[in-house]
Amino acid sequence: MSRPTRIVVLNAPGEGELPGLEAIRGEADIVHVSAEDDLRAALPRADIVVVTDFRTAVLRRAWPRNHRIQWLHATSAGVDRLMFPELVRSDIVVTNARGVFDRGIAEYVLGAVLLFAKDTLTNIRLQREHLWRHRETELLDGRMALIVGAGSIGREVATLLRGVGMRVIATASRAREDAAFDAVHASRDLHQLLPDADFVVITAPLTDQTRGLFDHAAFGHMHPGARLINVGRGPIVRTADLVEALQGGKLAGAALDVFEEEPLPEDSPLWDMSNVMISAHMAGDFSGWQKALGEQFVDNFRLWRQQKPLRNIVDKTRGYASAS
Template sequence: MSARPTIILHTDKPAGALAVLAETHPDLDVHGCDTYADLPALIERTSAEVVYSIRFDGTPRYPRQALVESPTVRWVSIGGSGTDHLGRWDPTHVTVTNSAGVAAGMLAEYALGAMLSFSLDLRGFERRQQARQWGGGRVEPIEGKTVLIIGLGKTGEAVARRARAMGMRTLGIRSRPKPMPSLDEVHGPDALPALIGRADFIVCCVPLLPTTRGLLGEAAFAAMKPSAVLIDISRGGVVDEAALLSALDNGRIKGAALDVFTTEPLPAEHLLWGYDNVAVTPHCAAVYDGWDIKSVRMFADNLARYRKGQPLENVVNPERGY
């Protein structure tokens, strides 16, 4: 750690990020980089100690090795909350932080919007409108319904607060259970099979880890109510897509709202595009106007701590993934 580290801002929109650092840390040497390919050489040329990085062009080409194995980089600040695209890293060599909470409210609004869309049958009414058909369809309240939130980080907590405000019963799962103000019940991961059958809506908010890959598979879908709706705002791979397709084909769930997928972009030939009871969005639930600047400001605040030798916020444990 040094008081005047060299910084790289690795984002597809470096101008705004550079402006924030010019305002908050005007004495530092700061470089922008808007491609994956150019980052390794820039790190080597500048001997950068700190890199703020956003995954803006998918995972396969993401330059993880240049970040977590660099001889000079000591801190990688991820602009979003997920860190699975970094793979494993040695925390004695490099510290990784994330921007957990930067989009928690927006993700929670997405989840609430999906619940309302299904309870109000908005997709069905849209189809009838296109057909100029009067009548048919029905609305029902979400008040009194039960939502199961899998993963109670900042996003899961935000979902719970909004659901509670709508009069819903809130159940939650977290790795270390403890009472939480907006949750009626909080359980550990082992309780998933028992809880999932009680839920009208299942909201998935967990990171992608070896322990969460395929978490919602055949057994989970078999235990769901036929009237249940799955909302996935986690990471592609947490939901077993083959099991989901089988559940949809056999009417074992009411539908799904999906913002993340095992393969992104979702291939045009993928079967999920074709279901009337599935809402597909392109991994955009956390992307709102100004989120990137908010994330950079969080980084700038953490950078002030770093320069003073103070503990950083949102340090990610590579074993837990959060």
């Protein structure tokens, strides 16, 4: 009799077990771990590793010299924290949670765009001060959004923004035709596109090419009425340069869900800016998202058991999963 498939699930300390895996308990031996010593002991006997604790370096520290791991699944869209050399050089297949968070993030972005267009931050401030102050606000029809990252999240964002009459263009590694956007340009053209964008939305993964992409030079190309929305990865934006742009009036506002340092330090000037909305890396976390992640893995596991191609395979040299 062949041995059962052994799945090791790495959970963050204090985090509950990933829901949804009950469906395959009869098909696999599932071990949940969170402590580094437990992980170190479990990995050499694992066939599959599922990672929910993707913000720490514990997996690399515990990575065994000898193992039989065939597949690693990240329950996140971004996999930058998992792309350590030993994994990248190996023949282990890596998959991610592409698709699970698309709609939630897109709705967050639409909400942020409406928040700025309708000056909702000022409404809230005036309400707290018991002030009645009539103002005019903006129409979104015909305004231009530039989405940096034309993957599945970017495409969903574009669908919602075009639904309210906005013109939406995007940047990707190369220019291409894509019905979700009015146009997709090559990433190298970013600075040429920024001056015309009323809203700039970052949905790109963190790679060597995107790290620090939005710096002093990039903000210098944006027009003073533009707003930045970052739902991609924090290190894509240089925080100090963003603060300088906001304080200097070079940028009209920002909605930020991710940051270079998380949690955002209590002394960050971003907290007290009246034109900034801050959320705690939660843009895509809808009610039931953890169960959806478990169910997505189960669907892929059954493909793996049938020796069929897995969904959401990550190109380890690029650091993200492509649409194909």
